[in-house]
Amino acid sequence: AQSVTQLGSHVSVSEGALVLLRCNYSSSVPPYLFWYVQYPNQGLQLLLKYTSAATLVKGINGFEAEFKKSETSFHLTKPSAHMSDAAEYFCAVSYNTNAGKSTFGDGTTLTVKP
């Protein structure tokens, strides 16, 4: 069975500071891993994905994530936070090359302070 754990339900950073959102996964087979962002009362937007190619993945809006198999982690980072980054972030895992059947973490709310 696959599962996702997002450490820290709330993360607060100052504008311009490093953003680090943590995600650990468990999967019995090689995983596909995703980070999504959700703004209030909206659906999910894909930030980036790992699909067994390069372990360092770059996404939209300056975000990136590194797949570390030995640590079963896929943490999301951004060097410099912007006010517009304030949102809910979800890490998700899927297998069998089917992104539509994903298991999501409980999310991390990112607050950006001016």
Next chain:
Amino acid sequence: ETGVTQSPTHLIKTRGQQVTLRCSSQSGHNTVSWYQQALGQGPQFIFQYYREEENGRGNFPPRFSGLQFPNYSSELNVNALELDDSALYLCASSLERRNTEAFFGQGTRLTVV
């Protein structure tokens, strides 16, 4: 190219009633997945449809059912509504059953009173 659209955006139902939610997949996508997102939680997989057939189901009771039509649009039906069914219901479409990306709609906010 239009994205994934869901209707209605909001609705309120009474416990015990039935509800139908609709989803139009992105152009050319033949795979549709449905998720339930309760307040403060991540989305949970309900089921997926591929070319009008169910292609996997999550841990949801049979009163959650679905359909996919020849144009690949989809419906989610929930019978005998319970208070705990109050949630944001998300639809996601993919180009094929084997896919590396799913595109989400804006969701339908269902409130059961």
